[in-house]
Amino acid sequence: MFINSHTKLLGIIGMPLSHSLSPMMHNQALQNLKLDYAYIPLEFEEYNLSKAIDAIKVFNIRGVNVTIPYKEAVIPYLDELTDSAYNCKAVNLIINNNGYLKGYNTDGEGFMLGIKEHDIELKDNAVFIGAGGAARSIAYELAHEVSRIDFLDLDRQRAVELADFITNKTDCDSNGYLMLEELFVDLTLKADIIINCSPVGMYPKVDISPVSCIKHLAKETVLCDLIYNPLETKLLQMGKEHGLKVINGLPMFLYQGALSFEYMTGHSAPLKIMREVVTNQIK
CATH class of the missing domain: 3.40.50.10860 (Leucine Dehydrogenase, chain A, domain 1)
Structure with missing residues (x-):
């Protein structure tokens, strides 16, 4: 140069x-x-x-x-x-x-372009792990493609506030919840796409996942992780072992x-x- x-x-x-x-x-x-x-x-x-x-x-x-x-x-x-x-x-x-x-x-639009790159057909329900800034940007774009979005966060109020924002700004129904394993299971039984917007699993703490089990998920569920270092997080490893389509944060x-x-x-x-x-x- x-x-x-x-x-x-x-x-x-x-x-x-x-x-x-x-x-x-x-x-x-x-x-x-x-x-x-x-x-x-x-x-x-x-x-x-x-x-x-x-x-x-x-x-x-x-x-x-x-x-x-x-x-x-x-x-x-x-x-x-x-x-x-x-x-x-x-x-x-x-x-x-x-x-x-x-x-x-450009975060939300960037995410949607990454989804399209993988030929993902968005349908009804999306579940977010984490309700921070990245989740807000992505959910705002995604809300124009799905009918329902649920947010799980360790800070329940933050999840509720983000859900209220999506409900008020779009035609998408949305709710916020405290991040608990049992709630995650209930909300994701019929989820089309699950998106981890939390930093859990990011380098150097690559041996942890935001959830301990995903065996209840339908095989058609798409599992996304916004983390791109490592390219395959613990969560995505679990998803691949369960036969799910997985997408990392690189796209x-x-x-x-x-x-x-x-x-x-x-x-x-x-x-x-x-x-x-x-x-x-x-x-």
């Missing part, structure tokens, strides 16, 4: 960023298309958030991805939000148009990144290259 005075800047803001694969993935994509951009990690403490947003304008950074813990905190500093970002109250991408900052949320990560890439550069993302970079790095 040759950087000069004309090179346009892109990046990711968050804390910490040492684990992020986004810089490697995006820079390889930029090199593949021979685009004069550089994508850099921008890590800072939360008390410097307003200065960081100013820096995006000062240095004319074309676009930045946003990750934990700033997806909600950046919103007051932005000039405009897409409908998805506004409704989900979370931003994972900021585009800078000559100092005018617009916030996007969502790739597609939300590809959508971000296109918004930032105006070019179609080289998805194959991006997939190879991430997969090789995890392996």
Whole structure:
């Protein structure tokens, strides 16, 4: 990569960023298309958030991805939000148009594209394990495809609040519950798709699962885990052993990144290259 005075800047803001694969993935994509951009990690403490947003304008950074813990905190500093970002109250991408900052949320759309990649036919019932920001973004998109969504979370109030949001914003019926094994069994007996949005099973704690048993699930049930490191979590291992179709978090990560890439550069993302970079790095 040759950087000069004309090179346009892109990046990711968050804390910490040492684990992020986004810089490697995006820079390889930029090199593949021979685009004069550089994508850099921008890590800072939360008390410097307003200065960081100013820096995006000062240095004319074309676009930045946003990750934990700033997806909600950046919103007051932005000039405009897409409908998805506004409704989900979370931003994972900021585009800078000559100092005018617009916030996007590509997580939900990225998840849906990943589902379509695997030829999943969405029908009636979805169950979420975890009711945090990722669950909110995905559920908002998924609610337009299914008739019912149930949320299970260790914080029952958070699950209830997310369910109320989905019920009020969409035509999808939704309820929230405390994360208990017996409730998980009851709610998933007829589930079409189960989505783990919790961090349970993520590297380095790869030997644990958010639930202890899935033998009650119908063979047609699709089991998803938003975790992509490891590529096969304990939960997905259990699913494969039970004969279920399983999907890890890699498709969502790739597609939300590809959508971000296109918004930032105006070019179609080289998805194959991006997939190879991430997969090789995890392996």
